[in-house]
Amino acid sequence: MSASDTSIVWFRHDLRLADHPALVAAAKRGGPVIPVFIWAPEEEGKWAAGAASRWWLHRSLKSLSESLDSLGMRLTIRRGPSLAAIQAIAAETGADAVYWNRRYEPAIVLRDTKIKSTLKSGGLHVESFNGACLFEPSIIKNKQGKPFQVFSAFWRSCLSLPEPTTPIRRPSKLVAPKTWPKRLTVEALGLEPRVDWAGGIREAWKIGEAAAGQQLKRFVSGGAAGYLTGRDRPDRAGTSRLSPYLHFGELSPRQAWHSVRRRQSDMPPGDAEDSMACFLRELGWREFAYHLLVHFPHTVNEPLRDQFRAFPWGHDDAALAAWQRGQTGYPVVDAGMRELWTTGWMHNRVRMVVASFLVKHLLVDWRAGAAWFWDTLVDADLANNTLGWQWVAGCGADAAPYFRIFNPILQGRKFDPGGDYVRKWAPELAALPTKWIHAPWETPPSVLETAGIRLGRAYPKPIVDHATARKRALAALAESRQG
DNA sequence: TTTTGAGTTGTTCGA
DNA sequence: GTCGAACAACTCAAA
Numbered sequence: 001m002s003a004s005d006t007s008i009v010w011f012r013h014d015l016r017l018a019d020h021p022a023l024v025a026a027a028k029r030g031g032p033v034i035p036v037f038i039w040a041p042e043e044e045g046k047w048a049a050g051a052a053s054r055w056w057l058h059r060s061l062k063s064l065s066e067s068l069d070s071l072g073m074r075l076t077i078r079r080g081p082s083l084a085a086i087q088a089i090a091a092e093t094g095a096d097a098v099y100w101n102r103r104y105e106p107a108i109v110l111r112d113t114k115i116k117s118t119l120k121s122g123g124l125h126v127e128s129f130n131g132a133c134l135f136e137p138s139i140i141k142n143k144q145g146k147p148f149q150v151f152s153a154f155w156r157s158c159l160s161l162p163e164p165t166t167p168i169r170r171p172s173k174l175v176a177p178k179t180w181p182k183r184l185t186v187e188a189l190g191l192e193p194r195v196d197w198a199g200g201i202r203e204a205w206k207i208g209e210a211a212a213g214q215q216l217k218r219f220v221s222g223g224a225a226g227y228l229t230g231r232d233r234p235d236r237a238g239t240s241r242l243s244p245y246l247h248f249g250e251l252s253p254r255q256a257w258h259s260v261r262r263r264q265s266d267m268p269p270g271d272a273e274d275s276m277a278c279f280l281r282e283l284g285w286r287e288f289a290y291h292l293l294v295h296f297p298h299t300v301n302e303p304l305r306d307q308f309r310a311f312p313w314g315h316d317d318a319a320l321a322a323w324q325r326g327q328t329g330y331p332v333v334d335a336g337m338r339e340l341w342t343t344g345w346m347h348n349r350v351r352m353v354v355a356s357f358l359v360k361h362l363l364v365d366w367r368a369g370a371a372w373f374w375d376t377l378v379d380a381d382l383a384n385n386t387l388g389w390q391w392v393a394g395c396g397a398d399a400a401p402y403f404r405i406f407n408p409i410l411q412g413r414k415f416d417p418g419g420d421y422v423r424k425w426a427p428e429l430a431a432l433p434t435k436w437i438h439a440p441w442e443t444p445p446s447v448l449e450t451a452g453i454r455l456g457r458a459y460p461k462p463i464v465d466h467a468t469a470r471k472r473a474l475a476a477l478a479e480s481r482q483g
Numbered sequence: 484t485t486t487t488g489a490g491t492t493g494t495t496c497g498a
Numbered sequence: 499g500t501c502g503a504a505c506a507a508c509t510c511a512a513a
Contacts, residue, residue: 142511150490150510232492285491305509352492391491403505404493411493470494474505481506 005031014249040080063208101131303395412438
């Protein structure tokens with residue numbers, strides 16, 4: 001060990017102090033700790049944080065910074081390139097060790113590998129940790145030693161391993177250096193939009209580690225018991241709403257896992273206990289997404305199934321724009337797209353419906369949808385986004401069979417039976433009786449008149465006919481198989 | 484190596 | 499209105 005024993009902790013997608021292996025490792029050395037964040041979007045390539053993510057990141061950094069301040073510490077914020085920034089901070093502070101928790105996005109893995117070897121050959125001690133997954137993605141293999149491509153088998157294999165370790169507490173003591181290195185303010189990174197479009201997001205979310213913990217607590221003591229069926233209802237608050245916290249690492253999956261497990265063990269067998277298992281399985285899907293991202297990194301841009309490379313995706317810009325703005329004429333689809341635009345989030349059930357509509361009814365390339373989600377979701381996560389879109393499009397791992405095409409009318413009636421979700425996000429339809437709320441174009445003229453709605457004016461007519469679009473999608477698949 | 488069973492979230496059609 | 503089968507064929511995972 002060198003004379004300095006000062007450590008740099010490089011914060012990335014782990015903007016928390018509890019259950020933070022890298023921070024704990026640095027604290028354990030007993031010497032000064034320099035917490036660092038580096039803004040380097042150019043190193044993320046095409047998948048640099050979108051507008052909604054940057055908005056969230058701004059607040060998350062403020063929150064982390066305040067938490068560190070209250071411990072007598074400082075968050076040292078710099079701009080990239082990351083390697084140069086770390087080298088500079090090490091030189092300024094005399095730090096001899098650098099710790100971080102791993103990320104798994106392909107561009108980041110390449111970058112971090114290079115940074116690690118360069119720092120090591122410069123004489124620094126460098127160590128990385130798993131702070132983002134329940135099971136390290138690279139260790140899960142099938143009996144042939146290959147990565148799984150089917151969820152059930154993957155998850156069975158994970159569950160046969162020792163249970164994820166319990167979360168570690170935040171370090172009780174962190175030592176500050178004698179002098180702090182120069183740093184930028186969060187504001188200087190320019191993450192916030194120049195025009196304030198984020199009012200709806202601001203109202204919908206509280207940001208930071210404390211808020212993440214409160215949301216977890218609220219979910220575990222409340223909605224989790226009804227998760228099995230409640231999670232499918234966009235008109236109710238039945239989902240966990242933990243996704244953005246998990247993405248930015250304000251919450252670790254281990255914290256969520258053990259919090260739910262503790263509650264589950266208190267319960268008699270039955271619906272509530274099944275609901276807990278159902279939620280844990282959803283955490284499993286997140287694990288599967290990271291597993292696929294690590295083993296099939298090309299899938300962020302290309303279909304996993306080769307035969308889909310030839311699929312005749314259309315490039316209908318008008319249709320894409322109508323979808324993005326929530327003007328397709330299908331109420332559930334439009335409600336979802338507007339919820340997304342307003343709050344930076346969309347209910348999971350509705351994500352499937354809108355994605356299926358874009359890819360199958362409109363035949364637009366799934367990558368256009370993935371890009372829109374990437375820019376507008378506060379929980380945009382490369383692993384989850386890639387898996388989700390390829391699943392819907394039918395070109396990914398364990399994908400929905402292509403002939404499985406969501407019917408937006410039936411989905412609406414089934415999962416938003418009272419029409420409350422539609423009325424909330426498409427208020428121009430609010431006066432429609434529930435019977436017609438999911439298919440306004442079928443509404444008798446007299447009913448439309450009473451409700452004061454003129455189709456094609458106040459609310460658009462459907463941009464495609466469901467039955468026609470469905471047949472077209474099936475035909476496109478058949479054709480691409482022959483060709 | 485070959486075989487066998489299985490595979491998140493649906494829809495439509497005909498009885 | 500309800501029910502079961504068909505929808506296509508393929509690939510994965512394990513025996």
